[in-house]
Amino acid sequence: MIPCEKHGTCGFVESCKHVRQLLVQGRADEISVIRAYVFRMRVCAQCIEKHQLEKYVLEKPEQRKEEMSEPDVFWRAFEAAYDDMDNRIAWCIHCYDELHDKYGI
Ligand SMILES: [Zn+2]
Ligand SMILES: [Zn+2]
Numbered sequence: 001m002i003p004c005e006k007h008g009t010c011g012f013v014e015s016c017k018h019v020r021q022l023l024v025q026g027r028a029d030e031i032s033v034i035r036a037y038v039f040r041m042r043v044c045a046q047c048i049e050k051h052q053l054e055k056y057v058l059e060k061p062e063q064r065k066e067e068m069s070e071p072d073v074f075w076r077a078f079e080a081a082y083d084d085m086d087n088r089i090a091w092c093i094h095c096y097d098e099l100h101d102k103y104g105i
Contacts, residue, residue, distance in 0.1 A: 010094055019031055
């Protein structure tokens with residue numbers, strides 16, 4: 001939970017710092033949702049590529065296979081990529097939804 005000036009104490013969405021701008025520009029289709037353990041994270045295409053997060057994007061068929069066969073390797077690689085993302089932000093889930101509804105397609 002995080003504090004939001006507008007909505008009080010709220011659940012949050014974690015994303016790379018570029019997501020807000022993409023939403024405002026009506027480019028929501030360039031935002032990918034990735035699995036971060038039991039959480040979901042929103043990441044732009046640029047960061048997916050830079051941090052090699054492609055296999056963590058939701059609904060990738062190879063994801064389950066790799067996770068099942070080598071879970072330690074799979075998640076350790078994610079942890080490393082996550083730590084490497086120095087541009088993460090956590091923001092209020094309601095603020096995110098508002099932006100998404102306002103500009104999303
Ligand atoms: Zn990004
Ligand atoms: Zn809020």
